[in-house]
Structure formats: C-alpha cells, structure tokens
Amino acid sequence: MIKAGTILEAARELNIKAAIEIPKDVQRKVEQMAAGETNHLSRYVLEKILQNYEAAIKDRSPMCADTGLPRYYAKIGNDAVIEGGMVNLERVLRQATADTTTSIPLRPNRVHPFSRKDHNNNVGIHAPTVDYTFEPDADWMDMTVVHKGGLFGGEYRMLFPADGIPGLKRFFLDSLAEFLRRGMACQPAVIGVGVGGTKDVCVRLSKEAACLRIVGDRNPDPDIAKLEEELIELGNNAGFGPMGFPGDASVLDVHIEAAYAHTGGMPVGIQQFCYAQRRKTARIFSDNRVEFREDPQWFTPYYRRDTID
Ligand code: SF4
Numbered sequence: 001m002i003k004a005g006t007i008l009e010a011a012r013e014l015n016i017k018a019a020i021e022i023p024k025d026v027q028r029k030v031e032q033m034a035a036g037e038t039n040h041l042s043r044y045v046l047e048k049i050l051q052n053y054e055a056a057i058k059d060r061s062p063m064c065a066d067t068g069l070p071r072y073y074a075k076i077g078n079d080a081v082i083e084g085g086m087v088n089l090e091r092v093l094r095q096a097t098a099d100t101t102t103s104i105p106l107r108p109n110r111v112h113p114f115s116r117k118d119h120n121n122n123v124g125i126h127a128p129t130v131d132y133t134f135e136p137d138a139d140w141m142d143m144t145v146v147h148k149g150g151l152f153g154g155e156y157r158m159l160f161p162a163d164g165i166p167g168l169k170r171f172f173l174d175s176l177a178e179f180l181r182r183g184m185a186c187q188p189a190v191i192g193v194g195v196g197g198t199k200d201v202c203v204r205l206s207k208e209a210a211c212l213r214i215v216g217d218r219n220p221d222p223d224i225a226k227l228e229e230e231l232i233e234l235g236n237n238a239g240f241g242p243m244g245f246p247g248d249a250s251v252l253d254v255h256i257e258a259a260y261a262h263t264g265g266m267p268v269g270i271q272q273f274c275y276a277q278r279r280k281t282a283r284i285f286s287d288n289r290v291e292f293r294e295d296p297q298w299f300t301p302y303y304r305r306d307t308i309d
Contacts, residue, residue, distance in 0.1 A: 001081045001082070001083055001286065002080060002081065002082050002083065002284050004082075004083045004084050004088055004092050007092050007141075007143070007284060008095060009290075010284055011072070011092065011093055011096035011097075011143060012096045012100050012103075013282070013290075013292070014143060014144075014280045014281075014282055014292075015070060015096060015097070015145050015147075016103075017280040018145045018147055018278040018279055019063070019067055019100075019104050019106060019147055019278055020056050020057060020060060020062060020063060020104075021280070022053040022056070022276075022277065023214065023279060023280075023294045025214040025215040025216060025294065026190075026215055026275070026277045027053055028215075029216075029252050030046060030049055030050055030053075030188065030252070033046055033188060033248075033249050034046035034047055034050060036248060036249070037241065037247055037249065039245065039246055039247045041241075041246075042241030042242055042246070042248070045242040045243050046242055049275055062104060062106065063276050063278070064274075064278075067104075067106040067107045067109065067147050067278070068278060069110065069122070069128070069147070069148060069150045070100075070122055070128045070145065070146075070147050071128050071130070071131070071147075071148065072093050072128060072129070072145060072146075073130075073131050073132075073133075073143075073144040073146065073296065074089070074130055074133075074141060074142070074143055075132075075133050075134070075135055075142040075144075075297075075298065075300075076132060076134055076135070076142075077134070077136075077138025077139045078135065078136050078137065079137070079138060079139040080138065080139050080140060080141050081139070081286070082141065093128065093130055094128065098119075098121035098122065101120070101121045102121070106122060106147070108121060109122060110122045110128075111124075112124065112125070131204075131208075133298070134302075135300060136302055139285075140283050140285045140286060141284045142282070142284075142296070143281065144212065144279060144280070144281040144296040145279065145280055146211045146279045147278035147279075148211060148278070149274060152179055152184040152185050153185030153189065153271060153273075154207075154271050155171070155178070155269070155270045155271075156199060156269050157171045157267075157268050158265055158267050158268075159265070159267070160264070160265060160266060161266055163266060165227065168193075168195065168268060169230075169234060171268055171270070172191070172235070172270065173234065173235075176235055176238060176240065176250075176251075177238075180238075180240040180244065181240065181244060182244055184244075185272040186274035186275060186276065187240065187242050187243060187244070187251075187272075188242050188275050189210075189251065189252060189272040189273055189274050189275065190213075190215065190251075190252045190253045190255065190273045190277070191231070191235065191251055191253070191254045191270060191271070192205075192206040192207060192208065192209030192210025192211070192254075192255050192270070192272075193206055193209060193231070193255070193257070194206035194207075194208075194256075194258075194268065194270075194271075195256060195257070195258050195259070195261075195266065196258050196259040196266065196267065197259030197260070197261055198262075198267065201259050202259065202268055202269040203271070204269075205259060205269065206268075206269035206271040207269075207271045208299075209255035209256060209257045209271070210271040210272060210273035211271075211273050211296075212279070212298035212299065213253075213296070213298070213299060215253045216253065217255065220301075220304070224258060227256060228253075228254045228255065228256050231254040232251055235250065235251035236248070236250065236251050242275070252275070257299070257304075279294075279296065280292065280294065281293050281295065281297070
C-alpha cells in the first residue's frame with residue numbers, strides 16, 4: 001500500500017524541486033539558443049536567464065518571483081492502493097501545497113475571484129487542481145508537480161476541416177504574434193498545441209503538451225512529429241527573440257497532441273510554458289520507495305490509445 005505520509009513527503013519535495021531546479025532538457029536548449037543568437041540584446045537576455053537558473057539552485061530560492069499556480073498530475077497504476085483512497089490523496093496534496101507555500105516560500109497567488117479572499121497558502125476552491133490518468137499493469141503512482149503562470153499564453157480557436165494544416169499554422173503564428181511581440185509569456189517558451197476533442201479537451205491537451213513533455217520529445221505519430229518540426233521552424237523564423245526582443249529564436253519546442261473531434265470541426269488550443277519551467281515527477285512504489293525524475297512520461301501508449309483495448 002502507498003502510505004499517505006509517503007505521498008505527503010514526496011509532494012512537498014516535488015514542490016521544492018519544481019520551484020527551484022530547472023530541468024536539464026530546458027537548460028540545455030536555452031544554452032544552445034544563447035550560443036546561436038546573433039542579436040546582442042537577445043543574447044544578453046538568454047545569458048541572464050541561464051545565470052538566473054544557477055542562482056536559484058545556489059540560493060535554494062524559486063527561479064521566478066511569480067511562482068505561478070501549483071498543480072498536480074497523478075498517473076495512478078490500475079493495481080495501486082492508496083492509504084485512505086482518492087479523497088485522502090487530494091487532502092494530502094492540498095496539505096503539501098499549503099506547507100510548501102510557507103516553507104519554500106511560494107507566492108500565495110490563489111485568491112477568490114470575486115472577494116479576492118486569500119488563504120495565503122495557494123489552497124481554495126478548485127485550487128490546487130489535480131488531473132488524473134491511469135496506467136494498466138502497475139501498482140505505483142506517478143506524481144508530477146507543475147507551477148505554471150496563469151495569465152498569458154493560452155489561446156483557443158475553432159477551426160474547421162477545410163482550414164486544415166494551413167489554418168493551424170495561421171493560428172499558431174497569430175498566437176505567437178499576440179504574446180511574443182509583447183513578451184507576455186516570457187519567451188523562450190515551449191508551445192503546446194492540442195488539436196481535436198472538444199473545446200475543453202483541446203485546451204487541456206495543449207497545457208499537458210506544453211508542461212508534461214520534455215524538450216526534444218517528438219509525437220510518435222510521424223505526421224504529427226513532422227508538423228511539430230515545421231511549427232518549430234515557423235516560430236523560430238518569425239523574428240521573435242526572448243522576452244519580446246527581436247531575435248533568432250523564441251520557441252524552445254512545439255508539442256502537439258491529438259484527440260478525435262466532431263466530424264465538422266477541428267478545435268485547437270495553444271498554451272505556452274515559459275522558460276521558467278517548473279515541473280518535477282516522482283514515482284511512488286507500492287513498497288513506498290520514491291524515485292524523482294525530470295521526464296513526466298505522462299503521454300504513455302495507453303494514454304494515447306485509439307481502440308477499445
Ligand atoms: S511567465 Fe514565467 S518567467 Fe514570466 S513571470 Fe510568469 S512564471 Fe515568471
């Protein structure tokens with residue numbers, strides 16, 4: 001059985017690591033971009049971003065003063081048994097969020113939308129969110145913590161089958177122009193694109209694509225992988241650099257996820273996850289061992305299944 005105390009400790013540690021330690025895949029990509037950037041202002045910005053990553057780890061403080069909105073992604077094995085069940089799991093994750101808001105500290109960003117009441121612990125109605133998926137033939141649980149900003153970088157458009165790939169590229173470029181030229185999503189960023197499903201599903205998939213796949217990962221569908229490469233090239237040849245400056249590149253990666261849609265439509269969601277990529281994953285085994293890693297491994301073949309079985 002996975003004990004509640006193990007989950008609590010792991011979730012606290014995940015919040016600390018996510019807030020402070022930049023994932024290596026992101027750091028390597030920003031280093032590459034800095035080395036190849038020809039605009040001196042943009043190169044300066046990228047070098048400062050790299051110094052900021054190092055300072056956060058050295059000082060054990062969050063890599064951005066805006067620590068975003070903490071959220072959890074739980075992948076639960078079909079044979080996993082959690083002490084106290086799923087309700088207890090959610091209580092424990094709320095406790096870990098409140099604890100680490102004080103201990104790291106995280107900025108208490110969550111407020112009631114009308115009264116602006118703030119519990120000062122990032123906990124409230126639908127806060128933090130927990131998203132679930134399941135995995136066959138497993139008795140472990142993967143827990144991923146993401147701290148993502150919640151104000152800018154998200155877009156939705158209902159496209160139609162006749163819009164096709166050109167329409168998708170147009171929307172992609174429109175959304176980059178909307179946010180990048182004003183530096184509103186703190187580029188360079190990973191762009192997640194969710195295509196298909198319904199409005200809520202494509203937006204959810206775009207966020208998961210931005211936050212839960214590592215830089216360099218390609219979709220296993222070769223046609224989608226090719227489109228990812230094309231959008232990276234398109235985005236990085238649009239004249240945008242980091243933080244709204246002109247430059248050679250502003251896209252760390254593009255990740256596309258697909259869901260079966262209504263035959264008459266092609267809804268698309270786009271989300272940007274800024275260079276301050278706060279994500280960390282732990283696998284909690286049934287014997288209560290905990291292994292931390294950087295790749296969330298959220299998009300498994302089971303999660304992307306397209307048949308009954
Ligand atoms: S977009 Fe990212 S880097 Fe910019 S303020 Fe928000 S969390 Fe910080």
